[in-house]
Amino acid sequence: MTVFLLISFAGAWLWLLFARAGLGLSPLDPLLQLPYFCMPGIAAVVVRRWITNEDFADAGLKLHLKPAWRHYVMAWLGPPLITAATLALAAALGLWDPDLSGPGGLPGMKELATVLGLMMVALFLTPLYAGEEFGWTSYLRPRLFGGRTVPSIIATGLIWAVWHFPLAFIGYVEFTNAVIGLAVWTLSFQLQEIILMWLYQRSGSVWVASLAHAGNNMVLFLILGETLDAREGLGPVTPMLLVLAPMAAVCLWLVGTRRLTRARRTAEPLLAPHVAGTD
Numbered sequence: 001m002t003v004f005l006l007i008s009f010a011g012a013w014l015w016l017l018f019a020r021a022g023l024g025l026s027p028l029d030p031l032l033q034l035p036y037f038c039m040p041g042i043a044a045v046v047v048r049r050w051i052t053n054e055d056f057a058d059a060g061l062k063l064h065l066k067p068a069w070r071h072y073v074m075a076w077l078g079p080p081l082i083t084a085a086t087l088a089l090a091a092a093l094g095l096w097d098p099d100l101s102g103p104g105g106l107p108g109m110k111e112l113a114t115v116l117g118l119m120m121v122a123l124f125l126t127p128l129y130a131g132e133e134f135g136w137t138s139y140l141r142p143r144l145f146g147g148r149t150v151p152s153i154i155a156t157g158l159i160w161a162v163w164h165f166p167l168a169f170i171g172y173v174e175f176t177n178a179v180i181g182l183a184v185w186t187l188s189f190q191l192q193e194i195i196l197m198w199l200y201q202r203s204g205s206v207w208v209a210s211l212a213h214a215g216n217n218m219v220l221f222l223i224l225g226e227t228l229d230a231r232e233g234l235g236p237v238t239p240m241l242l243v244l245a246p247m248a249a250v251c252l253w254l255v256g257t258r259r260l261t262r263a264r265r266t267a268e269p270l271l272a273p274h275v276a277g278t279d
Contacts, residue, residue, distance in 0.1 A: 040135020
């Protein structure tokens, strides 16, 4: 795991430095983002192929469309549903005044078309988000703490969050108070990792987790950022705090119904070579 983490962190952070200072790329430029967000996947391929000489049988690369179709649906519909729950909470707290101009007090066709369009974008961008899921959820998490559910999820979520921290200092996300912002961001990553891990384990496919990850970025946080941050001027921390509530509810449901510890579709990777420290 040492080489994997070294490539993931050093490769991504050095690229970020070069892209900003050397090339002058905006943090929102796809040319900056693509190599950065694909680095964990690149690291996993390098380690599997040339360091540990593993194959990719346990990497979850098969689609499993027929047996896992329910989980694909959950991964695709989950982000917009959590978005709706978060906006409803914001409205209930008086933080957002919704413009329900559609028939029967529902959102108008423009808003619905925007959501559907973003959902389609997330679907098409799923392969790009596999760059992270192939690294964090598929490769790293099963190799932490012998794959034990609770400690491995906590450790993966924390590592995933810290890996993102430099983005908070280059304009990708702007926190008024960096300490509070990074703390809330970290908690968000922890809750997301629980859901992503469950989708991956139950489906046996990294593509299901990647679809949910794409939806989180392209639907959930994009809509909340535009609606609550840009329009209402609440700043990025408030939408992050609000979205913790529905995400926590989903996580509590997974834990309370023991879905995180039920028999899995796919076995964990063989951990003996990694425990021995050959990577």
